[in-house]
Amino acid sequence: MEDTATLRIADENYTFPLMVGTEGEKAIDTRSLRSSSGFITYDDGYGNTGSCQSKITFIDGEKGILRYRGYPIEQLAESSTFIEAAYLIIYGELPNRGQLSQFSQNVLRQARIDVGMNNIFEGFPHNSHPMAMLSAMLNTLGCYYSELASNNRERDLENFDQAASVLLSKVRTLAAMSYRMKQGLPFIYPKGNMGYSQNFLHMMFSEPYNEYYPHDDVTKALDLIFLLHADHEQNCSTSTVRMVASGGANLFASVAAGVCALWGPLHGGANMAVVKMLQEIHDAGDDGRKFIEKAKKGEARLMGFGHRVYKNYDPRAKILGEYCEKVLKALGRKDPLLDIARHLEQEALSDDYFIQRKLYPNVDFYSGIILKAVGLPLDMFTVIFAIGRMPGWIANWKEVAESSSRIHRPRQIYVGPTIRDYVMMKDRGRDWPPAAKE
Ligand SMILES: CC(C)(COP(=O)(O)OP(=O)(O)OC[C@H]1O[C@@H](n2cnc3c(N)ncnc32)[C@H](O)[C@@H]1OP(=O)(O)O)[C@@H](O)C(=O)NCCC(=O)NCCS
Numbered sequence: 001m002e003d004t005a006t007l008r009i010a011d012e013n014y015t016f017p018l019m020v021g022t023e024g025e026k027a028i029d030t031r032s033l034r035s036s037s038g039f040i041t042y043d044d045g046y047g048n049t050g051s052c053q054s055k056i057t058f059i060d061g062e063k064g065i066l067r068y069r070g071y072p073i074e075q076l077a078e079s080s081t082f083i084e085a086a087y088l089i090i091y092g093e094l095p096n097r098g099q100l101s102q103f104s105q106n107v108l109r110q111a112r113i114d115v116g117m118n119n120i121f122e123g124f125p126h127n128s129h130p131m132a133m134l135s136a137m138l139n140t141l142g143c144y145y146s147e148l149a150s151n152n153r154e155r156d157l158e159n160f161d162q163a164a165s166v167l168l169s170k171v172r173t174l175a176a177m178s179y180r181m182k183q184g185l186p187f188i189y190p191k192g193n194m195g196y197s198q199n200f201l202h203m204m205f206s207e208p209y210n211e212y213y214p215h216d217d218v219t220k221a222l223d224l225i226f227l228l229h230a231d232h233e234q235n236c237s238t239s240t241v242r243m244v245a246s247g248g249a250n251l252f253a254s255v256a257a258g259v260c261a262l263w264g265p266l267h268g269g270a271n272m273a274v275v276k277m278l279q280e281i282h283d284a285g286d287d288g289r290k291f292i293e294k295a296k297k298g299e300a301r302l303m304g305f306g307h308r309v310y311k312n313y314d315p316r317a318k319i320l321g322e323y324c325e326k327v328l329k330a331l332g333r334k335d336p337l338l339d340i341a342r343h344l345e346q347e348a349l350s351d352d353y354f355i356q357r358k359l360y361p362n363v364d365f366y367s368g369i370i371l372k373a374v375g376l377p378l379d380m381f382t383v384i385f386a387i388g389r390m391p392g393w394i395a396n397w398k399e400v401a402e403s404s405s406r407i408h409r410p411r412q413i414y415v416g417p418t419i420r421d422y423v424m425m426k427d428r429g430r431d432w433p434p435a436a437k438e
Contacts, residue, residue, distance in 0.1 A: 081223055272378050
């Protein structure tokens with residue numbers, strides 16, 4: 001293959017180098033396009049734009065492949081834990097026994113929240129959304145650890161290990177605190193003898209007089225959900241983290257922005273939307289068939305289906321789909337929503353509309369059913385995603401901070417009004433503004 005690409009505009013040829021990633025991903029390096037030709041590329045939604053080079057996660061959406069640092073997600077789901085995967089994602093290699101134990105200890109030691117932050121929690125109205133609280137509190141955390149959040153890249157990188165363990169640990173504590181604050185329950189402190197996910201469930205559901213000990217399969221399911229969400233390449237929230245980091249902002253500010261980006265229903269809010277949708281289908285006495293017809297007419301969206309990158313089964317959905325039964329069995333429960341989900345999946349996978357558009361279940365399709373079974377309220381679902389995604393955000397921040405990459409600053413095609421003179425208030429009559437000229 002040639003190692004350059006040529007673009008012809010009018011009578012002029014412009015030549016650009018080609019780039020090939022370690023998995024054979026091909027790109028045209030257009031960095032000199034504007035300076036050499038005066039043109040920019042237009043790519044609404046960035047579906048064809050590589051915004052960075054990254055060594056963290058590889059996805060082949062056509063084949064349904066996801067790997068963290070080269071390790072297949074299926075192997076990690078089978079044999080690893082969230083904390084080990086977090087280490088792998090952040091530091092690039094699997095830890096040995098000593099490194100893992102040290103890392104887990106560092107995370108555990110950071111679980112406590114300064115009591116001053118309780119007052120901030122108390123200032124939130126009781127109907128606050130936990131994602132809003134989480135983003136605000138992560139940024140606030142940067143104020144309590146100002147030495148780790150200096151916006152001086154060298155200093156922030158020197159303190160990176162500590163900042164990473166503070167965030168990994170405290171995102172979980174803050175999430176549990178936001179839940180308890182809304183329930184009017186006292187905050188519960190983490191325990192030294194519990195693992196990451198078990199401790200989260202303990203902080204969520206224990207009472208001062210009645211400790212909560214989850215079934216091992218429930219703890220494992222939550223750990224698996226965290227692990228499967230730990231990184232996912234240049235999605236909306238991770239790109240946001242990188243964007244903020246590119247301006248030199250500290251890790252705390254960058255991940256707080258990531259939480260806001262994650263909140264929307266097309267991104268991290270989808271797991272919650274799936275359960276709402278399944279419940280509505282159930283309440284309407286539908287088995288999914290009518291809903292699918294509505295989705296095909298564009299009157300509804302089949303939440304938990306479709307993905308910008310996966311044009312094949314999302315490997316994470318496959319793992320969680322299989323795990324659903326296990327969790328329900330461990331809890332001794334049946335959930336009619338799972339039956340509806342299975343039915344929707346069956347119907348959609350054999351329907352031309354979904355086949356032609358390559359719409360398959362994504363990770364959110366089954367995660368919501370597990371989270372509901374575990375007893376988490378709907379508005380905490382996206383928070384769970386945020387806890388899981390924290391290692392990916394941290395690793396991506398580090399990659400930006402360690403690189404010599406320029407501040408991220410896309411261009412645009414301006415399509416607004418051309419130059420016009422300011423109109424004085426006295427001259428703006430009742431029929432202001434004037435109708436736009438065709
Ligand atoms: C994930 C998602 C935002 C990707 O969006 P995208 O890459 O911009 O894809 P588009 O919205 O352009 O969809 C392409 C086509 O498939 C259809 N489509 C996409 N997702 C669909 C869904 N969940 N249900 C029904 N139709 C869907 C679109 O209507 C469009 O049809 P058209 O070509 O006839 O106009 C989108 O599939 C979606 O909204 N899914 C539901 C939300 C969700 O589960 N999000 C979590 C992602 S992990």
